[in-house]
Amino acid sequence: MTSREFARAHSLALLAGAILMAAVVGAVIWLPNASRATAETKERGTPSMTQRILARPDEPLLPIQPNVNLDAGKVELGRALFHDPRLSRDNSISCAFCHDLARGGTDRLPKSVGVGGQLGTINSPTVYNAALNFRQFWDGRAATLEEQVTGPIHNPVEMASSWQEVIAKLTADPETSNKFIKLYGGPPSAESIQDAIAEFERSLITPSRMDRWLKGDDRALTPQELAGYQLFKRYGCVACHQGANVGGNMYQRFGIMKDYFEGRTRVDPADLGRFNVTSREEDKYVFKVPSLRNIAATAPYFHDASVNSLHEAVSRMGEFQLGVELPPEDIQSIVLFLYTLNGEQLQ
Ligand code: HEC
Ligand code: HEC
Structure with missing residues (x-):
């Protein structure tokens, strides 16, 4: 095993552990400082972000604000x-x-x-x-x-x-x-x-109500939306959809707990994901975890547009990424939270 493979295996093991614990203990434990640091260094475009003291330092999501130092x-x-x-x-x-x-x-x-x-x-x-x-x-x-x-x-x-x-x-x-x-x-x-x-x-940065909440405004979210966010954390969605873009900072396999592409009669090259770049067997069906900002405005969902409704997308994430059948009321609650990620100037 090369050191790179080891690092990868190690991080996958960490992730699997995080998901399992989140599901079993029903608590959020995925918050290594390392991942926060990575997310922050990605934000060199917004220096004010890194300089600011976070109002809610324990959250796996980070607030964004419009870029100010653009030409x-x-x-x-x-x-x-x-x-x-x-x-x-x-x-x-x-x-x-x-x-x-x-x-x-x-x-x-x-x-x-x-x-x-x-x-x-x-x-x-x-x-x-x-x-x-x-x-x-x-x-x-x-x-x-x-x-x-x-x-x-x-x-x-x-x-x-x-x-x-x-x-x-x-x-x-x-x-x-x-x-x-x-x-x-x-x-x-x-x-x-x-x-x-x-x-x-x-310049296409879209702060949302969630960002106001992350910056400390308790009234920015309704109790129902906040409950949805708690579920989003508790189920372990944040193991993958995290940081400033609620995604966009790592690769993951689509179908961790169950084969998403099973039963398809034809292999669509687009489904192979990162494998098309690296030709490495372990990169088959691996994709950049997409951002969930403005997700309610960007149906259909997944790289293959296999789902039209956001409820169904959340349900499949539970099934294929976390190995849980989410109850309808929890799906509804998570979807309510996802709407708070819609950019305010886009509404
Ligand atoms: C014919 C439709 C089409 C046109 C025209 C097009 N795009 Fe795209 N764009 C796509 C598709 C489809 C993808 C995803 C491709 C993939 O991931 O393999 C994409 C991906 C992207 C991404 C990556 C986003 C992400 O989250 O990974 C950016 C940024 C982007 N396009 C910007 C542009 C810009 C800038 C132009 C013009 C120079 C452009 N696109 C023209 C369809 C288009
Ligand atoms: C193990 C990592 C992982 C976990 C955990 C995870 N996701 Fe995802 N999510 C992904 C990946 C990877 C994709 C892209 C799948 C594809 O289209 O190939 C994705 C896609 C999505 C999409 C569609 C995005 C789009 O632009 O089409 C939504 C919505 C979503 N996830 C919500 C959730 C929710 C809600 C949870 C928790 C119930 C969750 N995810 C848990 C990795 C994960």
């Missing part, structure tokens, strides 16, 4: 690029086509539709708070927001274009080109396009 000019340019169909081969599709900011940052389709009506392979995640994820994409294949941008531009079933084509089109437009010259000191390049879009995405 406003770059954010505006990035917003324009995000909505610019010239980033696609036939000028038909922008990033916003699949990440509609008025639809929770998604297309609300089971699978996205790209250039020429082509069907994608996986459900589109939200771009809201993506800046807080430790990696991008369901399988984590992009390390940063900047790196992520190249993906959809080149993906034949998404924008089906190339940097060469995109840069040529934007450079030929004096108004756009001048904005790049002003902000980046040169005509559009892959680096400056990536940088502007990523800067815009860093």
